[in-house]
Amino acid sequence: MTEISPLFQNALQAFGEPRDGKKPQAEFIASARGRIPDSLVDFWVAYGWGIWLDGYFQLCDPAxxxxxxxxxxxGDPDFNASRSHVIGFSAFGSLLVWNEDHRVMDIDMLYRRITCRAFFKGAATKADTAVAIAIGNVNxxxxxxxDKVGKPVFKRVRSICGQLDFGEIYRPxxxxxxxxxxxxxxxxxxxALEAMAIAAQLEPFTLFDSTKPTVPAVRRIGRGNGGSA
Structure with missing residues (x-):
């Protein structure tokens, strides 16, 4: 069996194994090597994609x-879509993305916000460590x-709508x-795919600098929207 890095073993101990998903095909694994950190690819080989934490987060097929x-x-000058890979998403469609140039990105599909700490501060850790930390923080x-009065909604939404199946999200x-x-x-x-496709087309997303306490907006994302910060 493929050896799993200690950091991913910690995630398994905390969250259990992903459930109700599927294992990646050999062709995908071969194409992912060298583009996505090996520690994550090895994890997928061993445990596949699936749901964690009663639907709070799920690992997915990047393709x-x-x-x-x-x-x-x-068309964005800094974040190339062909070098970016969705590795998972939250119950509400917030994307966890591995970018080959800037490492971990978070794309909030509800508030249309993008953050990427390494883009502003550079890579402080090895790629395998960076992606494992991101996976370890999916809770x-x-x-x-x-909601509009500042209270988290996941448990209430799950109670109203029921638990998510693999490939589903909650969406307004x-x-x-x-x-x-x-x-x-x-x-x-x-x-998830259909709802995200609709949301992605509505208006540009905004890049925010999460390395600063105020988390300021930096620029719009996409073609003709600025360049390196």
């Missing part, structure tokens, strides 16, 4: 969600968006970019 990144990052409270019936309100009662269970 399936590539069109989402192609829409969001199209982060940041993946549970607040009306997209926030179109005026929808983020409150527990407004969510429904939907296909």
């Amino acid at each position: 399936r969600y590539r069109p989402i990144l192609e829409t969001i990052l199209e 982060d409270a940041a993946y549970d968006p607040p 019936k009306l997209e926030p970019a179109l005026g929808g309100v983020i409150e527990a009662e407004s969510f429904q269970r939907v296909s």
Whole structure:
């Protein structure tokens, strides 16, 4: 059996094995080597993709969600969609992305925010360590968006809508970019790929600098929207 790095073993101890998903095919594994850190690829070989933490987060097939990144990052001078890979997403569609140039990226599909610490501060750790830390933080409270009065919604939404199946997310019936309100009662269970494809097309996303206490907005993402910070 493929040896799993200690950092990923810690994630398994904390979250258990991903469930209800699938194992990647050999062709995908071969194409991922050298582009996605080996420690993560080895983890996928051993345990596959699937749901963690009752749907709070799930690991996914990067190839399936590539069109989402192609829409969001199209033509961006710093973040190349062809060098970016969705490795998982939250119950509300926040994407965890591995970028071959800038490492870990987070794309919040509800608030249309992108963060990437290494882009602003450089890589402080090895790639395998960086991706393992990101996987070890998939229970982060940041993946549970607040409603209009600031209260997290995941448990209430799960109670109303039921547990997610692999490949599903919770999404407001009306997209926030179109005026929808983020409150527990407004969510429904939907296909992750279909909902993300719609959300990705509505308006440009904004890059924020999470290395600063105020987390300022830096620029819009996409074609013709600035360049290196």
